[in-house]
Amino acid sequence: MGVVAWIVVGLVAGWIAHAVLGGRGGFLGNTAVGLMGAIVGGFLFRKLGLNVMPDVWGNLITATVGAIIFLLVWRAIRNA
Numbered sequence: 001m002g003v004v005a006w007i008v009v010g011l012v013a014g015w016i017a018h019a020v021l022g023g024r025g026g027f028l029g030n031t032a033v034g035l036m037g038a039i040v041g042g043f044l045f046r047k048l049g050l051n052v053m054p055d056v057w058g059n060l061i062t063a064t065v066g067a068i069i070f071l072l073v074w075r076a077i078r079n080a
Helices: 003-021 027-048 056-079
Strands: none
Touching: 003 027, 003 056, 027 056
């Protein structure tokens, strides 16, 4: 996937994570959360031996799960 595709996947994943968990999010915030989620999700899925299809939908699922986990950890650290 190209850089633009990763940004779009990151934006959508960040938006879904904010929709699931609530809270504020703008274009840059959702994109950052989604891109961090892609990193976190990719790392966790690889460590757990979970394989997803290497297409846009698989990347979106991985990034969304990672973004939700990232937001939960981020909020726990920030509110501690």
